Amino acid sequence: MTLDHSMSTALPILPSDPAASRGASPVTENLLDLAPDAALTRLQGWLGERGEPAYRAAQIFARLWARPVRGFDEITELPKALREALGESFHLSRLTLSTRQRSNDGTEKFLFCMHDGQLIETVAIPDGDRLTLCISSQAGCALQCAFCATGAMGFQRNLLPSEIAGQVRELRLLDPPLLPTNIVFMGMGEPMMNWKGVDPTLSLLNDPRALGIGARHITISTVGVLPGIIALSERPEQFRLAISIHAPSDELRKTLMPVNTKYPLAEVIAAAATFDRRVTFEYVMLGGVNDQAVHATQLAQLARECRAFVNLIPLHPGGSMGFTPSPAPVIATFARALRARGVETAVRRSRGLDIAAACGQLRTERLGRRVPVATEIDGQIDEA
Numbered sequence: 001m002t003l004d005h006s007m008s009t010a011l012p013i014l015p016s017d018p019a020a021s022r023g024a025s026p027v028t029e030n031l032l033d034l035a036p037d038a039a040l041t042r043l044q045g046w047l048g049e050r051g052e053p054a055y056r057a058a059q060i061f062a063r064l065w066a067r068p069v070r071g072f073d074e075i076t077e078l079p080k081a082l083r084e085a086l087g088e089s090f091h092l093s094r095l096t097l098s099t100r101q102r103s104n105d106g107t108e109k110f111l112f113c114m115h116d117g118q119l120i121e122t123v124a125i126p127d128g129d130r131l132t133l134c135i136s137s138q139a140g141c142a143l144q145c146a147f148c149a150t151g152a153m154g155f156q157r158n159l160l161p162s163e164i165a166g167q168v169r170e171l172r173l174l175d176p177p178l179l180p181t182n183i184v185f186m187g188m189g190e191p192m193m194n195w196k197g198v199d200p201t202l203s204l205l206n207d208p209r210a211l212g213i214g215a216r217h218i219t220i221s222t223v224g225v226l227p228g229i230i231a232l233s234e235r236p237e238q239f240r241l242a243i244s245i246h247a248p249s250d251e252l253r254k255t256l257m258p259v260n261t262k263y264p265l266a267e268v269i270a271a272a273a274t275f276d277r278r279v280t281f282e283y284v285m286l287g288g289v290n291d292q293a294v295h296a297t298q299l300a301q302l303a304r305e306c307r308a309f310v311n312l313i314p315l316h317p318g319g320s321m322g323f324t325p326s327p328a329p330v331i332a333t334f335a336r337a338l339r340a341r342g343v344e345t346a347v348r349r350s351r352g353l354d355i356a357a358a359c360g361q362l363r364t365e366r367l368g369r370r371v372p373v374a375t376e377i378d379g380q381i382d383e384a
C-alpha cells in the first residue's frame with residue numbers, strides 16, 4: 001500500500017532546520033517535569049520563601065495542566081510581579097509542532113520537535129464520543145520489532161514527563177483545543193523502559209488537578225518488560241495494561257521481537273496472570289507469518305491462562321519492511337477460532353492509513369532511516 005498524500009493535509013509549520021527556532025535552552029527548573037504532589041510542594045516552598053499565601057500554589061498548578069497557559073505571563077489572575085518572579089525561577093517547556101496531518105477518516109497525526117531537535121509522534125483518533133490519543137514515551141526505540149518503523153530508527157533517548165504528558169498539553173493549547181478522553185502509550189518507544197519518565201506522567205494524566213483522565217481510560221502498552229509490569233501493578237490506580245504478544249511461541253516470537261530472548265513468553269504470560277486487572281493482548285496480523293490456524297490455537301491457550309482480551313491489529317503497511325497485512329477474511333477466521341475457544345477478541349480497524357499513522361512512520365518519512373544513537377537493550381535505557 002502506498003501512502004496517498006493528496007488525500008491528506010500536511011501543514012509544515014517549522015522551518016527546515018528546527019534548531020533555528022529553538023533558542024538557548026533555559027536553565028531554570030521546568031515545573032512540567034514534576035508530578036502533581038511534587039509540583040505543589042515545590043511551589044508552596046517557593047511561595048513561602050517569598051511570603052506569598054500558600055493558596056497561590058494550587059492556583060498556579062491549575063494553569064500548568066488543567067487550564068494550561070503558554071507561559072507564566074498568561075496567568076492573569078496572579079499579580080504581575082508574581083508572574084515575573086515565577087519566570088525568573090521556573091520555566092514551562094513547550095513542544096514545537098512541526099507537522100500536522102489529517103487523514104480522510106478524521107485521524108490526525110502530529111510530529112513534535114523537542115528542544116534538542118528530536119522528533120516524536122502523537123496520533124489523535126476520534127471514534128464517536130471518544131478521542132483517543134496515542135502518545136510516545138521515547139524518541140525512537142531499542143527493541144527492533146521486525147515490522148515496526150520505530151524499531152528501524154533505533155533508540156535516541158527517553159522522554160521526560162514534560163515531553164510525554166506535554167503531548168496532551170500541547171493539543172489542549174491548540175485553537176480549537178483537542179481534549180482526549182483516552183490515552184494509549186502506543187506511539188514511539190517502550191514505556192516500560194522509561195518507567196522513570198512514565199511513572200510521574202501517569203499521575204499528571206490521571207490527577208483531577210492536572211489532566212484528569214480516568215485511569216481506566218489510560219492504557220500502557222509493552223512488549224512485556226517484567227519490572228515495568230510489576231511497577232505498574234504496584235500503583236493503586238486502575239491503569240490498563242496491554243501486552244504486545246504478536247506470536248504465540250518463543251520460536252516465532254524471537255524472530256519478530258528480539259526482546260523475547262530477555263523476557264520469554266512464559267514469563268510474560270505469568271506476569272499477566274498475576275496482574276490484578278484484566279490484560280489485553282495486542283496481536284498484529286502478519287500475512288503468512290502468524291495468522292494460521294495453529295497460531296490461533298496456541299494464542300487461545302495463552303490468553304486463557306491469564307484471561308486476556310485479544311485485540312487483532314491489521315498490519316499498518318507503511319514502512320513495514322517486507323511484511324504484508326493478513327487479508328481481512330484470514331483475520332476474521334482467526335478471530336472466530338479464538339472466540340470458539342472462549343477468548344474475547346476484537347478486530348481493530350486500521351486508522352490513518354493515508355498519513356503513515358502507525359508507530360514511527362511519520363518521523364521515518366521525514367528523516368529517512370537514521371543511524372541509531374544506541375540500540376542495546378541494557379545500555380543507556382532507564383528500565384523500571
Ligand code: SAH
Pocket residue numbers: 145147148149185186187188189190191221222223242243244282284313314315316317318320358359
Ligand atoms: N513498545 C510498546 C508500545 C509502542 S508500539 C509495545 O510494543 O507495545 C504500539 C503497538 O503498535 C505495539 O503493539 C506494536 O507492536 C504495534 N505496531 C508497531 N508497528 C506496527 C504496524 N506497522 N502495524 C500495526 N501495529 C504496529
